[in-house]
Amino acid sequence: MGRNRKQKPLLEKVVIEKLAAEGKAIGRVDDKIVFVTGVIPGDIVDVQVNKKRKSFMEGYPVAFHKHSPMKIDAFCEHFGVCGGCKWQNLPYEEQIKFKQQEVIDNLERIGKVELNGINEIIASEKTKFYRNKLEFTFSNKRYLTSEEIAIGDDIKRTPALGFHVPKLFDKIVDINKCHLQPEPSNAVRLAIKEYAFANDLSFFDIRNHEGFLRTLIIRTSTTDDVMIIVVFYHEDVEKREGLLKHLADKFPEVTSLMYIINEKANDSITDQEAILYKGVDHIFEQMENLRFKIGPKSFYQTNSDQAYNLYCKTREFAELTGDEVVYDLYTGTGTIANFVAKQAKKVIGIEYVPEAIADAKVNSEINGITNTEFFAGDMKNVLTKEFIELHGQPDTIIVDPPRAGMHTDVVETILHAAPKRIVYVSCNSATQARDLALMDEAYKVTKVQAVDMFPHTHHVENIVQLERR
Ligand SMILES: C[S@@+](CC[C@H](N)C(=O)[O-])C[C@H]1O[C@@H](n2cnc3c(N)ncnc32)[C@H](O)[C@@H]1O
Incomplete structure (x- = not known):
């Protein structure tokens, strides 16, 4: 040592x-x-x-x-520097074996769940170009790889458009080709960089808060719609118009070209106005015969194909007959609620973000779904005994909380509501297992299904079916 x-x-x-x-x-x-x-x-x-x-x-x-005998060559030139796709050097079959085992370990160790077998993990058919949304950062602080240091001073002065380096908040890896999102994602990013260099548009300096170009969000969809949102630090009509016109001319296929002027200290755009430059202010995703309208700030699962598999399994685990009152807790833009609505008497969706609830209502409307109701607010405040009395006892509760899992008050209210069946969708099987332990006396785990939404990362989604004892 x-x-x-x-x-x-x-x-x-x-x-x-x-x-x-x-x-x-x-x-x-x-x-x-x-x-x-x-x-x-x-x-x-x-x-x-x-x-x-x-x-x-x-x-x-x-x-x-x-090196491990399992090691394979990484496919991306940015592997090892960029924060994404960290498991590229591990064969995909090994990645999903590990993800499945992690779910089992968490449920058994933390949740003390007695598992009588679990379904085989649903692997992602696409292991590259599976994301429908990416956010890139402009920075005048380029992270220099050892190859770039060897090139010399010229490259050191070049700004970067790409991803954050883990743990270095002001350093950005300049991305040449990213394997996460289908085209025109790479083409758009490279075109913006080229235009910015040629026309002297400055990149953001996060320490000193100066510079023009700040972030770039690109959304693609299963319907081939494309949304581009360029976020500027301040307004400069001439420069902004120049860049957006260049993009509109070069990528006529873009459905929605928008921009945001974000003068705040942080990059969050949730409280910023997204202004339409060309096209419409939304794109569509399609799932079975449902269409989902996605605005610039709307949440939608980032792997559309696997989201469909996740929702199909969730619906299957819900075992609805058409007579049930279903609660979809942490409903986001109401995707699961709308996806199961045709098999239920009524679906109630609850979610923190009011804009997401507005999207959820629109999504019911455009799909002719009339048996959903949506409510915005913090779950522990909205989902109360009084709420349940007012809106009806749930027969089935579907929950899909954030990584932290559910607040104990929410678990308590669910136990009080005592639905026949609970379907617990989670992106963190450790907190899911903790919550299952709290429900163990009243509910037994009957089915478990892991779903891999994010190949080459350690993340895994898990669905658990619970039946009242
Ligand atoms: C994992 S997402 C689920 C989204 C949705 N089920 C879907 O598949 O699109 C979790 C959701 O919980 C919401 N959320 C987080 N904390 C919350 C809280 N305390 N009360 C209500 N909703 C909350 C988030 O805004 C987010 O939309």
Whole structure:
């Protein structure tokens, strides 16, 4: 064990044994667990420790003595620098095996769930170009890769349009080709960069709050609609018009070309006005015979094909006959609520974000669905005993909370409502398992289905069916 300047140890020849949660992997030194980023089982590496606790350490590899026999070549030129697609060097079959095992481990260890087998994970047919939305950042602080440092000074002065480097908030990796979103995503991004360089449009400086171009959001859809939103730090009519006209001329297929002037300190656009430059202010997604209208700020699951598989399984687990009152909690833009509405007597959707609720209502309307009702507000305040008395006892409750899972008050109200069946959709099986443990006395887990929405990342979605005991 060596020592570095900060007195954090350098661990030599650590054998990486298995993958762990949050995309890390586990090695062991003197019976102490070491969580390592950027490695896969079978690697033997020197690890620079950056966190040391009584029972574990965390670190990153500084030298590889042996690569895992499982290792494959990454397909992306930005692998290892960019924060996305971290598991590209692990075969996809191994990725999904691990995701399935993680779900089982969390349900058994945290949730103390007795599993009588679980369905095989639904893998993503597309493992590249599966996302329908990407957000890129403009920055005058380019992250320099070792190859770029070797090129010399010219490139060091070049701004970047791409993704944040993990843990370096002001550094952006300049992306040449991203394998996450179908075209025209790459073409649009590269065209904007080229135009900006040729016409002297400055890129944002996040430390000093100066510069013109700030972020770029591109949305594509299963209906081949394309939305581009360029976010500027301040208004400059001539420069803005110049760029947007160039985009409109070069990409006539774009359905919706919009811009935002965001003069705030942070990048969030939820409270900013999106202004239409060309086309319409929305795009459409299609699922079975339903169309979903998506505005510039609307949430929609980012892997459309797998979202369809997720919703089909959710509907299957709900086992609706047409007579049920269904609650869809954390409904977002009401996608699940509308997706199951035809098989239910009535569906009630509840969601925090008022704009999402407005979208949910529009989505019912444009699809001729008349048996849904939507309510905006914090779940623990909206879903009360009085609400249930007023709107009807649920026969089935579907929940799809954020990563943190459900507030204990919400769990309590669900237990009080005592529906026959609960379908719990989650993007974090650890918090899902914690919530299941709270419901264990009254509900037993009857079906489990993991769904992989995000190949080459550690994220996994999981659906659990619960029946009242
Ligand atoms: C994982 S998303 C589910 C979206 C939706 N089911 C779908 O598939 O499109 C979780 C949703 O919960 C909402 N949310 C988060 N915290 C909430 C809270 N305390 N009360 C109500 N909704 C909340 C978020 O705004 C988000 O739309």
